[in-house]
Amino acid sequence: MQRASFNQLQVAQVDGVDLGVIAQTFSETSWSSCSVRLLRSFTWDAKHRAFETLDTELVQGEPLIAVCGPYATADAAAFNQDPQQDVGFPEREDYDGVLYLVHGEPPVAGERYQDAAGWIVAAGKGIDGKDRFVALALEKSNTQLVHMVLENGQLEISLVLPKQIYPIEACHELIDLPQMQITSGAGDLQTAHAKLREILLAAMPARARDYSAPLIVDTWGFGTNVNQDLVSAVAATAKELDLEILTIDKGWERIVGEWQPGPHFQDGLAGLSEITAKSGTRLGLWASLGNVDPQASIAKAHPDWIATWRGKVQVVSHRTSSFCMGHGPVIDYLSGELAHLAENGLTWLLHDFETINRCDSDKHDHPQGLGEDWAVRGWYRLISQFRENYPDVWIENCWNGGKPLDLQMLAHHDTTIGDDWCDVRHNAVAKVGLGHYLPAHWCSSYMSDQNSLPLKSQLAIYAVGGPWILMGDIPNWSSEKLTLAKSVMSVYKTWRPLFASGSVGWAAISGWKPDSRWRADQAVLAISFVHPSGKELMACVITEPLSTKELIWHPVHEGAMRIVNEFTGESTDYTASEVRAGIAIPASVADGHLYSAVLVW
Structure with a gap:
């Protein structure tokens, strides 16, 4: 250079x-x-x-x-x-x-x-x-x-x-x-x-370095077709599953850019807070604070607030425009919108879409060529003040699909998105990819209804790391799925106090090798949460039957171990030599597996 x-x-x-x-x-x-x-x-x-x-x-x-x-x-x-x-x-x-x-x-x-x-x-x-x-x-x-x-x-x-x-x-x-x-x-x-x-x-913020990653239900499984009655139905099942946060995703707002409930939530924020309180959950809300619908009254009243790039208004997620976050009046407006939410029950903020905009407008506070830099400054000033004023609201990073991964993002959030597919396979890859860098409680895992998979395959991966965020039609889950979910969530709750001091990686599996496909497309996806105390939680999803009858899992720690099949409850003690030889996992049928391993001293 x-x-x-x-x-x-x-x-x-x-x-x-x-x-x-x-x-x-x-x-x-x-x-x-x-x-x-x-x-x-x-x-x-x-x-x-x-x-x-x-x-x-x-x-x-x-x-x-x-x-x-x-x-x-x-x-x-x-x-x-x-x-x-x-x-x-x-x-x-x-x-x-x-x-x-x-x-x-x-x-x-x-x-x-x-x-x-x-x-x-x-x-x-x-x-x-x-x-x-x-x-x-x-x-x-x-x-x-x-x-x-x-x-x-x-x-x-x-x-x-x-x-x-x-x-x-x-x-x-x-x-x-x-x-x-x-x-x-x-x-x-x-x-x-x-x-x-x-x-x-x-x-990381001090509070986010060591906390129990919550169990959350999010309404995105219904898309934007949400209303107060549907949220009530979701809340009822959330109570049955003993979930902790209910996040209402896109569709609750009157229009993007104006952060008040639409007429389909007839009781407003007070009604949503009451619904979540009765279900034992806390209120979470989705917001794309950097975006505004061109038809929103705020956009019509202040067209000069909109970011432009090369003389054009950007068309971004869901055909919205971007606010220029480097323009002072925008930050002042959004500060008031956020304060209103926090003072009316908000405890979990999921922010999304294009929070960092590019802008070269000559009508804004920023130097004409440096709009992106001023937008970053404006956004974090907004979030810093919000965190200081409302310390009980936790913030999840999903902006731009969770792309900005840097120290500034970490300092202003409590977790970050793993996979935007809401897919078992891609969640496994995300948990491992982020696991190289972040503790296991810092990878939000979105779970949709993948009904083409066996129930164990749908659930196993989500026990390993968190937060675990359900995005399916939980009011219509079968009794079998509800029962199995409760069991896996019990495992998750048992292990999550350890997540902050361990990480997720690929499990050591022999008897199979990845092929040339993307990692998420492989026939076997096996991940492990490994804790320095001598504990390991391993989830394995076999997406297609293998020619071999079994795979062999090799726990990371050495020594005599107690291995529990968390789906059946069967517990087996293995000697150190047996652990070195490995633990057999059935592989002739596409299914999910969940095992824990603890050293026996």
Whole structure:
């Protein structure tokens, strides 16, 4: 990477082309090799590979550039096609806004630009042959490039603001430059992950570092076809299942942008609070605070509040527009809307859609070229004040599909979305992908009614980590499903006090190997929550019958163990040698399995 000066700023250049302003650089000598691990965030632009990790060996002198931020996949696709190319938003008439790809295709392994979470680890060898690592986390949720190159024994990592979103000539107006926390030392990839987890844990709010991940029911299984009677029916079943939060998803609001119940909730917020109180649950509400329906009265009264990009209003999720969160009057308005909800029963806020907007309007408070940076500042100022004023309201991150994964997001939330498919298989991959970085109580797991699967397969994965969020038609569950769900939820409640001090990973399974399909499409999905006290909770879903009669599960901990089949209650004590040999799991039938293992001292 070359450097050029502009108004006391350093500008990164690659192949003679300006990338953008350099915000920070880390450099270390005496490296002989280095492999970088990136985490793919969820996006509907590349839904099949969500939360998979990508390991890339750095080639001498060839940069790898991670694109991080709310629209990372679309941005990386555009940059791979042409790094000089502008970025925008789709303009098709049938566009619903959950896709952002305009140019190119989602990145694949081997391409220069890769979309990634703002958490990156790298490991390799020094010239002395010893293991070395680097771990870094981006401080802010802005769109940023992490430029990584190994050349002549020097590993250089630079944080760059892409010029398409942060014009070089405007960057002198930034209040400060985004930064990354970075650490390095002797150790392998696992050491890097451990050091990164320390950074991430320190960024979390104190209350969110160790709490019992709740059992939640969310109405999204009904789409937007919700009303007060339906919520009452859901609440009745929630009481039977002993659930703890009832979140009313999109459809409760009068219109996006005006956060009061519509006429189909005739008793308003007071009625919703009464319904949840009677069911023993707390009230949760969905909101897309960064969005506004063009037909909303607030949009008609203040068209100047709407974000524009390249002179056009963005069409985003559910054909809404974006508020410019970098414009002071917008934050003041939303602050009042949130306060009204919190003062009328809200205890769990699920926020969604495009909270981070891009805006280059000259009618707003922000410098014309820096709308995204001001939007990030405005959003977090709003959330910070809200958390301070209403400390009993917990906040779940689902914005932009949960894409911004960085220290700023962690510091202002209590959990983050895992999988937006509401699918057993994709939830398993998300739990493991996030499990490299976050404790097991920080991955919201959305469960829909997948009636094509056996009941055990529908439920097993959700016992491992949380929060567990039901998004199905629970009032119409069969008695068999209700009974089995209660049993699995009992396991979940027993184990969840441990989730904050352990992580989720792939279970050690022999007798089967993954094929070339995406990880979520494999015939076997087996995950484990592993706790340092000598305990392990393993869920395995076999999605199609295997040619072998059984798989062998190898618990992580060594020693004599008590293994419990949590579906049957059967408990068996195994010697240390029997545990080393492995635990047999039937595999000739597609089904779900749930086992716990505890060391017998």
